[in-house]
Amino acid sequence: MAFNMLFNGNKTDASQPQELLFRNPYIWLITISITTLNFLITYNLRNANVNYIYFYLVDILTTYLIIDFYAIGIAILNRKAPLNGDFTKRITYQFTVHTLAVVLFSVLINELLDNIFFSGKRLSLSFEFYTQDTVLSLIFALLFHCLYIGLYLLAGNKAPNREDKRNIKVFHGMANKMVPLNEIVCFYTSLGNTYVITNDNDRFHTDLTLTDLEQIVSQEFFRVNRQFLIRERIIDSYRSIENGKIEVQLKSRGNAEFDKSIIVSRGKASTFRAWVTAN
Structure with missing residues (x-):
């Protein structure tokens, strides 16, 4: 992943549990889970056919790229506004600028892959896409923020006890x-x-x-x-x-x-x- 280069280059603490979200096998478990849930919400599987397998595989690629982009944003935030610095500033950036960037990237990557794999006929800037998938991207980004920061806070509460024993x-x-x-x-x-x-x-x-x-x-x-x-x-x-x-x-x-x-x-x-x- 592109994130791994930023992750290693910035000397981010790889032992922090929140960073494990972007490493194997967790990133693939998250990718498949989000894709499957989104697929079940978006499509009527009663009318499913063999083309849906193709749709699903393209959606997995799309979700993976979005999560990778999300991770790159986290790496940049860790460098510019680390969680152990001004926490309020970091949270503000993550829930506003970072969220907006992820949603916009989601729109762009969906449209790009739609044109590559489906000649623009699957989404084609459809009303359903912007009222369903884009909103879901926003919700998943916010939930991911909560998970990432929650893991950080949980690790922070336990850190002093671990350190005393080392x-x-x-x-x-x-x-x-x-x-x-x-x-x-x-x-x-x-x-x-x-x-x-x-x-x-x-x-x-x-x-x-x-x-x-x-x-x-x-x-x-x-x-x-x-x-x-x-x-x-x-x-x-x-x-x-x-x-x-x-x-x-x-x-x-x-x-x-x-x-x-x-x-x-x-x-x-x-x-x-x-x-x-x-x-």
Whole structure:
């Protein structure tokens, strides 16, 4: 899917349950379920014939493309207005602009495929299409919004309990040590090694990479650049600089690496501000 490229490219947390809606096998289960329900509502199956199988297969393709378009919109919203940022703003965008875009795309893709597979004779901008299928597209989009956001909120309510139980394995002398994730304020790399900084300013070495750690930690951490994965409470100050970038200063902890300013790229700047606000 096109969404997978945006999904991976934007470092969206794939472990979040709401994002699984757009991954196999769930996307196909949703596609077939919606298509079947829409088919039963739209057609009188008492007069069904072999052509209805062809109609059904084209409708599955149509529904899949609409859901894929819906997912691309979600990926863009996750980048521009993440759920863990200004939640009200995100909900407003999702229920208005995103909904309208999905409905318009539904109209266009239906008309396009109708002309490709049926020479424009099945829909042909019919009154029934705009009073039935378009309304159904709106209803399904709104229901999908509720499902997506509901899964997000459900995961958010459970996240603190899961996090308290998670530990990061580090090296303490010649032994291995488990450090609770909620005691860690920063991960960073230096000279090819990955280090862990705790609330008590203890520093440990771990064999995990920052990429590995991104898959483990919660949204309380932010990957500001290739070198640092931080919690909000370790930030001393930040300010906007040229070209839309952000300069971040960490609290001094007797570590030379923390005396340097960290630059957040222009592409991550808006997400960083939203993350700081949310935390």
